[in-house]
Amino acid sequence: MHPIVIVGTGLAGFNTVKEFRKLDKETPIVMLTADDGRNYSKPMLSAGFSKGKTADDLCMATPEKVAEQLNVDVRTGVHVAGIDATNKRVLLPDDHLDYSKLVLALGADTWTPPLEGDAVGEVFSVNDLMDYGKFRAAVEGKKTVTILGGGLIGCEFANDLSNGGFKVSLVEPMGRCLPLLLPEQASEAVGRGLADLGVQFHFGPLAKAVHHGDNGQLVTELSDGSQLESDVVLSAIGLRPRISLAKEAGLDTNRGILTDKSLRTSAEHIYALGDCAEVQGHVLPYVLPLMASARALAKTLAGETTEVSYGVMPVTIKTPACPVVVCPAAEGSEGAWEVEAEGNTVQALFRSKDGSLLGYALTGEAVKEKMKLNKELPAIMP
């Protein structure tokens, strides 16, 4: 019998195998990854400077260890070239691998707008442990970092780098921190918290180019003509689910690889979960939904088709300078924010017309209300 093939050894791929092995010790599994296959906790990538952790410190298991622990064949540095869904075959450079079932745990790509300038190749983005290792090496002994993007990743890195003693400038065209997740007052609270750490914000302009300056520094040119000098530039503008492999193989995609609640894609025997998947319209690049998916998919792979359900899944944003917990209302839901704010403590509740709670954003002391509020919220995907 051909193995179950898992493409991706990040949290999604790793936890699917871990949960599956609880149910089935024997079925052969091959895990493929383009990177070095080391196992690590992704949320830690934007908390490493505060805790003084190098990439090696964050590594929880080598691929060899994972292979041994989970009785799985882990192949690293492998570029998957295509999927032949008809013949149930993964196409590799100059090779192929037949599968009984295929799991796409591809994650997401960081996404940086096409900048101009002769130093574009030196703009970092950190989306896995290898990126983190390169970034840490680059900032070693340096002082100043320009961050492009004031969303979740950008704000977490701004806090973490500030704690690590760096002087941080942050560029965000949409005028405030976490514009897609928070209402205005909550954004402003986070902005104040980070500003207290010395973060300098540039709200409004877009980054246009990154050049080498005369003095060895990098110069980031903004669309309003201003220029920011720094030792290093980190792009944290957005993530895009990795769908091209699935799209080229003829699978249905939208933002992510489309799946039903059993994480089945439009092609038989092919499943998808985690940051690359769009599960019944939901693209949820967070740990809680990923873990729920891994557990459900493990059962399905073991023969008991199981639907995943997403209950109330608050997202904690690691900005200790101004703690944030958010439960976004479902996309497109209609309602209004009710906001109570005092200093950096903001309780923002998103209520529908009939007053029912659809989502919340809590900062500062208000994060303590989380558990109580969770009880009032509807499940994301029951």
Place this chain on the structure above:
Amino acid sequence: MHPIVIVGTGLAGFNTVKEFRKLDKETPIVMLTADDGRNYSKPMLSAGFSKGKTADDLCMATPEKVAEQLNVDVRTGVHVAGIDATNKRVLLPDDHLDYSKLVLALGADTWTPPLEGDAVGEVFSVNDLMDYGKFRAAVEGKKTVTILGGGLIGCEFANDLSNGGFKVSLVEPMGRCLPLLLPEQASEAVGRGLADLGVQFHFGPLAKAVHHGDNGQLVTELSDGSQLESDVVLSAIGLRPRISLAKEAGLDTNRGILTDKSLRTSAEHIYALGDCAEVQGHVLPYVLPLMASARALAKTLAGETTEVSYGVMPVTIKTPACPVVVCPAAEGSEGAWEVEAEGNTVQALFRSKDGSLLGYALTGEAVKEKMKLNKELPAIMP
């Protein structure tokens, strides 16, 4: 002897082979492409509606015809999975191809920010003939189009679609048309010209999401909360040179694949030209530099190493509603605009401190000054 392998059958790949065959009728050549390999004139993609041209009309030669005309083996629908530069081998899904010399004519990817919403998969971008065919089919019988991006491609499509009878809305966060190429007054002239055709501009906000509306239309949500309804959404926000294949193979890259003036990459026997290349710091996604590169590379491939030079290379922007010709000053050059404007006729000259002409932007009647001004300009890359 192994063949010369050309990856890409667009203008760059096609013209390299065409010029090479003038010098060498015999050496075996294999052209690889992920698309259908039809030969067409790329500038025509944003002028097709005005001229009533379908994708088939724009096709100048089938791959079979190209193979016959140029005595070359054209392989379509091929996904190049990797390059083994050490063993001079192109890695294909479940196969490989040895080369004597390798030319990367990969072009550029359209680049769309990660939008939210359930209709993201239906946002079009047009960057080759296959895209154009799908887009034409999608707008057949429809009336309204929302364009994301007011750069060169966005403005050309706005003009062309308006000429084709469509009602166009255009979203551009950087506040005006062609913000990276033109000074303010020239941008405003182009804006007025297109507005006279009925184009409705939304300057300032970013596109955030694209949903299915209740009435079968698409709803584009902007960052300022406004919503645009249209039958079709076209993304024309930017192009990014395709560098991942080269980067994964260990070749030097920045914005593009780095080459010297003989179009040699950092790996022996591997060359790059066109939209994917960064030739001595220049990323010039335009026809004139591409043709100059194809001619020079053909000689080099035929054994006579030849450096490409870029003289004065004006870019004509196909917005008949307000004609534009621009010669951008070299990136990072210091100077100021001298602008004379009357209605939609704007002559903007970019002069250095000592008064020498470094670049220009001409709209309306002023485009007639092009030839005279070209004589005063320095070559881009002598």
